[in-house]
Amino acid sequence: MINFSRSLEPNNTMVIPTPFHERSFAANRRGHWTSWAGYTIADEYTHADLEYFAVRNQCGVFDLTPMIKYHISGVDAEAYLNKLFTRDIRKIKASQVAYVLFCNESGYTLDDGTLFKFSNSEYIFCSQDRHLPWLLDSAIGFDVEIKDRTDKIAALAVQGPTSAAILKRMGLDGIENLPPFQMQSFQYQRDDLIVSRTGFTGDLGYELWIDPYLAIKLWDDLFTCGQNYGIEPFGSKALEMLRIEAGFILPHKDFLPANHVIRVNRGRTPFELGYGRLVDFDKGFFNGRQALLKAQQNGPRYQLVGLEIDGNKPAYDAWIYQNKRKNVGTITSAMWSPSCKTNIALAWLDANAKTDNLWVDIYTNKELKWHKNMVSCKVVKRPFFNPARRNAVPALDF
Amino acid sequence: MNNYDAIVIGAGHNGLVNACYLARADLKTLVLERNPYIGGASVTRELYPGFSYTNCSYVCSLFRPEIFRQLELSRHGLQVIPYDGGCTFTQDGNYLATYNDHEAQRREFARFSARDAEAYDDYATDVMRHCRFIKPWLLRTPPDPVSRKAKDIKGLWQLYKDLQVLTEAQIYDTLEFYTISCGDYLNRYFESDVIKGHISNSSIIGTGLGPYSPGSAYVLLHHYMGEVDGRIGSWGVARGGMGAIANALASSFKASQGEIKTDCSVENLIVKEGKAVGVALENGDEYYADTIVSNLDVKRTFLKVVDKQHLPQDFVTQVQQFKIRGSSGKLNIALDGMPTFPALPEGSTAIRGHVNIIDSMERLERGYDDWKNGTWSKDPFVDLLIPTQTDPTMVPPGKQMMSVFVQYAPPVLNTGEWTEEDKQAFGQTVIDAIAQYSPDFKDLILHAEIRTPQDIENEAGLTQGNIFHGELTLDQLLFNRPIPGYAQYRSPIPGFYMCGSSTHPGGGVMGAPGANAAREILADKRMTV
Numbered sequence: 001m002i003n004f005s006r007s008l009e010p011n012n013t014m015v016i017p018t019p020f021h022e023r024s025f026a027a028n029r030r031g032h033w034t035s036w037a038g039y040t041i042a043d044e045y046t047h048a049d050l051e052y053f054a055v056r057n058q059c060g061v062f063d064l065t066p067m068i069k070y071h072i073s074g075v076d077a078e079a080y081l082n083k084l085f086t087r088d089i090r091k092i093k094a095s096q097v098a099y100v101l102f103c104n105e106s107g108y109t110l111d112d113g114t115l116f117k118f119s120n121s122e123y124i125f126c127s128q129d130r131h132l133p134w135l136l137d138s139a140i141g142f143d144v145e146i147k148d149r150t151d152k153i154a155a156l157a158v159q160g161p162t163s164a165a166i167l168k169r170m171g172l173d174g175i176e177n178l179p180p181f182q183m184q185s186f187q188y189q190r191d192d193l194i195v196s197r198t199g200f201t202g203d204l205g206y207e208l209w210i211d212p213y214l215a216i217k218l219w220d221d222l223f224t225c226g227q228n229y230g231i232e233p234f235g236s237k238a239l240e241m242l243r244i245e246a247g248f249i250l251p252h253k254d255f256l257p258a259n260h261v262i263r264v265n266r267g268r269t270p271f272e273l274g275y276g277r278l279v280d281f282d283k284g285f286f287n288g289r290q291a292l293l294k295a296q297q298n299g300p301r302y303q304l305v306g307l308e309i310d311g312n313k314p315a316y317d318a319w320i321y322q323n324k325r326k327n328v329g330t331i332t333s334a335m336w337s338p339s340c341k342t343n344i345a346l347a348w349l350d351a352n353a354k355t356d357n358l359w360v361d362i363y364t365n366k367e368l369k370w371h372k373n374m375v376s377c378k379v380v381k382r383p384f385f386n387p388a389r390r391n392a393v394p395a396l397d398f
Numbered sequence: 399m400n401n402y403d404a405i406v407i408g409a410g411h412n413g414l415v416n417a418c419y420l421a422r423a424d425l426k427t428l429v430l431e432r433n434p435y436i437g438g439a440s441v442t443r444e445l446y447p448g449f450s451y452t453n454c455s456y457v458c459s460l461f462r463p464e465i466f467r468q469l470e471l472s473r474h475g476l477q478v479i480p481y482d483g484g485c486t487f488t489q490d491g492n493y494l495a496t497y498n499d500h501e502a503q504r505r506e507f508a509r510f511s512a513r514d515a516e517a518y519d520d521y522a523t524d525v526m527r528h529c530r531f532i533k534p535w536l537l538r539t540p541p542d543p544v545s546r547k548a549k550d551i552k553g554l555w556q557l558y559k560d561l562q563v564l565t566e567a568q569i570y571d572t573l574e575f576y577t578i579s580c581g582d583y584l585n586r587y588f589e590s591d592v593i594k595g596h597i598s599n600s601s602i603i604g605t606g607l608g609p610y611s612p613g614s615a616y617v618l619l620h621h622y623m624g625e626v627d628g629r630i631g632s633w634g635v636a637r638g639g640m641g642a643i644a645n646a647l648a649s650s651f652k653a654s655q656g657e658i659k660t661d662c663s664v665e666n667l668i669v670k671e672g673k674a675v676g677v678a679l680e681n682g683d684e685y686y687a688d689t690i691v692s693n694l695d696v697k698r699t700f701l702k703v704v705d706k707q708h709l710p711q712d713f714v715t716q717v718q719q720f721k722i723r724g725s726s727g728k729l730n731i732a733l734d735g736m737p738t739f740p741a742l743p744e745g746s747t748a749i750r751g752h753v754n755i756i757d758s759m760e761r762l763e764r765g766y767d768d769w770k771n772g773t774w775s776k777d778p779f780v781d782l783l784i785p786t787q788t789d790p791t792m793v794p795p796g797k798q799m800m801s802v803f804v805q806y807a808p809p810v811l812n813t814g815e816w817t818e819e820d821k822q823a824f825g826q827t828v829i830d831a832i833a834q835y836s837p838d839f840k841d842l843i844l845h846a847e848i849r850t851p852q853d854i855e856n857e858a859g860l861t862q863g864n865i866f867h868g869e870l871t872l873d874q875l876l877f878n879r880p881i882p883g884y885a886q887y888r889s890p891i892p893g894f895y896m897c898g899s900s901t902h903p904g905g906g907v908m909g910a911p912g913a914n915a916a917r918e919i920l921a922d923k924r925m926t927v
């Protein structure tokens with residue numbers, strides 16, 4: 001007879017709550033939710049525009065828990081990561097957070113992410129997508145252990161001009177002196193609270209990493225201390241606006257992780273993504289090196305650019321034309337930037353396309369009647385919005 | 399009176415699809431069916447009062463949407479409805495469920511292996527690439543690699559071009575994919591026995607191969623390349639059972655002035671001066687047309703209906719050697735209510751889909767060993783579906799119908815032909831196997847139809863009961879199907895064509911062989927639909 005007592009916890013729901021759900025649920029007056037990596041995440045708490053301005057003007061809190069987090073440890077951790085990633089991992093110091101890319105053997109980008117270095121033998125790698133098989137296969141021959149810690153670490157992004165002041169009030173002494181792309185560990189209750197000066201908003205901001213059992217306490221402390229500093233939760237809709245203004249690229253939107261590519265040539269090299277500086281050929285062998293050397297020789301096929309577009313209608317999914325005629329690219333992310341009061345976009349242009357005399361065709365629906373407009377645009381530097389407070393050390397009070 | 403422009407032998411779904419296109423080109427078309435009912439292996443029958451059984455095939459995904467649209471099957475009453483769920487029960491009382499939601503599926507796999515859970519994305523991407531490669535070829539006539547005709551050279555050029563959109567590594571992978579075993583293929587991605595067992599199910603359905611037999615990886619694809627409403631790989635039920643497909647086709651055919659005669663077993667092809675001119679029935683009736691199309695499998699067509707004197711000897715030999723090993727049986731069970739499956743949590747959607755009870759490729763392979771030894775699997779693979787959860791119209795309110803596809807069962811036993819006792823013992827093996835996972839199942843059984851490969855051959859007319867009208871291995875696919883040199887629906891006899899599942903792209907309720915054959919027939923007549 002088969003014994004049906006369950007030795008494995010059943011999995012019977014489509015989405016699971018994050019450790020902050022009780023609080024985000026209470027705060028979500030609009031009732032808009034989305035699924036991110038299988039977790040329920042607030043899409044909009046009140047109104048995306050207002051949440052966006054809370055971040056640009058005061059302080060916003062975003063539930064970052066679904067971010068994929070791989071814990072990498074072992075004596076060979078540094079050598080292993082140096083083989084995995086395109087940049088020279090040996091140059092990264094303890095307590096530093098590094099932006100990294102990694103490629104398959106065709107030189108196409110599998111993903112980007114942030115690498116948190118605790119020591120030469122302990123790191124956490126955060127990415128949007130999952131890559132365990134690739135990470136494990138790349139580890140053959142190295143003395144390392146790789147563990148998915150995504151649901152073992154709760155995380156909040158605390159972003160905006162008053163974020164440093166709020167964390168200081170919460171008792172994180174000296175937080176204002178933490179430079180961008182550095183992290184620091186604080187005693188919180190009887191546990192560690194890791195704070196990194198990082199974020200996806202292009203503003204002054206921090207990311208807080210904690211054991212899930214302290215999640216609710218952390219949320220409550222933040223909102224209590226932030227009461228007079230305009231603290232508000234923000235959802236994924238507002239985050240999308242913030243990240244486009246900051247000029248950050250998003251997998252599956254601005255590029256496709258190479259392991260998801262069905263049609264050949266839809267992958268992108270780091271050079272094409274504009275991250276050639278993160279490829280270090282001097283460090284010895286790494287995954288994709290040969291293909292990338294060739295790609296560097298051949299030159300990029302495409303270029304990822306920031307665009308400023310005339311008018312105020314976002315150019316969602318639009319084509320880009322040279323001289324209104326020749327198709328030279330497509331838009332991947334587009335929005336009206338409330339901070340720059342400009343119509344902006346991220347786009348792929350053919351590598352050899354001239355960057356003058358560019359146009360996009362924008363379709364607008366005017367009371368159910370569609371209009372097609374050829375609108376002039378120009379290539380601009382990213383980030384579109386880059387306030388001085390973003391990198392100021394010590395962090396400005398607000 | 400008995401003169402037609404075209405005669406189709408067999409009212410299987412492919413015969414009907416073919417006949418629809420011919421009738422739409424204004425050919426006076428007659429379909430002759432041996433059974434008192436139409437549909438072949440795409441049939442719904444009431445064998446117990448109030449219960450409709452979807453006797454042979456039970457789920458729909460491969461049927462080409464182009465055909466659905468062109469033959470206006472919606473107007474003729476066909477509805478295909480997707481369902482979710484599915485699971486594999488494990489011997490230790492657990493289960494592995496299938497979810498439509500990507501993240502729910504990943505978490506489900508992660509209960510067995512964190513690595514496999516994430517490897518599934520890579521696997522799905524690669525399989526999707528193979529689907530994209532094969533899909534445009536379903537409704538194309540396979541080009542003949544030895545021909546110098548413009549259309550064959552064009553077709554081969556297309557095949558070459560399709561390969562050239564892949565990277566070198568992907569081309570190697572594609573060539574390999576068509577020949578390696580499912581076991582070897584899955585080992586590249588997965589480590590968990592349960593997960594591999596769960597996925598490998600699709601590699602053995604209907605074939606005389608085990609999961610470790612070379613060529614079984616392709617069979618996976620044959621089950622993934624279909625779609626419901628553009629969702630590649632998903633399956634649906636035809637409202638009213640698979641007979642609804644045949645009925646809608648028949649209705650469409652009649653709307654184009656087509657004529658169907660049932661209880662008309664064709665005994666002989668009439669050949670005059672080397673050309674097909676008509677058919678003679680068992681009852682002595684004769685019908686004439688200068689275009690005759692056979693919906694029967696290639697063996698039945700050329701070894702039974704056509705006299706050898708009209709055929710080149712090497713062709714006859716090749717037909718004899720065509721692999722058409724039967725390996726599947728089927729139980730259709732009327733249930734007094736919904737059985738419970740204690741391994742599943744309350745309210746689980748898993749039970750709405752395909753339920754499997756073999757939790758490793760190892761066990762699957764052992765089941766295959768029994769078949770090679772000339773007996774049915776003692777630890778059988780079942781693909782169990784209770785479609786009446788999705789389509790309650792097939793049963794009285796509150797009752798259920800369970801369709802159980804069984805692998806492996808040989809067409810002939812090591813003791814000889816199947817006897818009535820063998821058949822009952824086979825059915826009991828299957829019922830006992832299911833009851834292990836559902837204690838109340840046996841008490842709910844009102845009636846069970848047990849079908850051995852021999853029954854499938856005798857009743858539905860598929861040689862050896864092979865569900866695909868012939869093995870789906872590379873030596874019998876594309877320009878090799880059914881016989882090299884005869885892969886373009888024509889036979890050695892002018893005016894005589896093939897349109898059944900023995901032809902490209904093979905078995906399953908797909909309609910593609912019927913449609914492709916019609917295109918070639920009309921091209922010979924310098925006509926189009």
Ligand SMILES: Cc1cc2nc3c(=O)[nH]c(=O)nc-3n(C[C@H](O)[C@H](O)[C@H](O)COP(=O)(O)OP(=O)(O)OC[C@H]3O[C@@H](n4cnc5c(N)ncnc54)[C@H](O)[C@@H]3O)c2cc1C
Nearest residue numbers: 408410411412432438439455456457664859899905906907
């Ligand atoms: C048990 C089983 C389960 C299956 N499950 C599925 C499934 O879930 N999904 C899926 O897509 N596919 C499934 N298949 C496969 C699929 O059903 C077949 O491949 C497909 O239906 C074959 O169609 P066809 O038109 O080519 O031939 P057939 O359906 O075999 O039609 C041939 C017709 O010719 C008739 N005939 C035979 N001899 C004569 C004669 N001498 N004179 C006149 N008429 C004659 C037969 O009676 C029959 O009606 C299954 C098959 C079986 C047997």
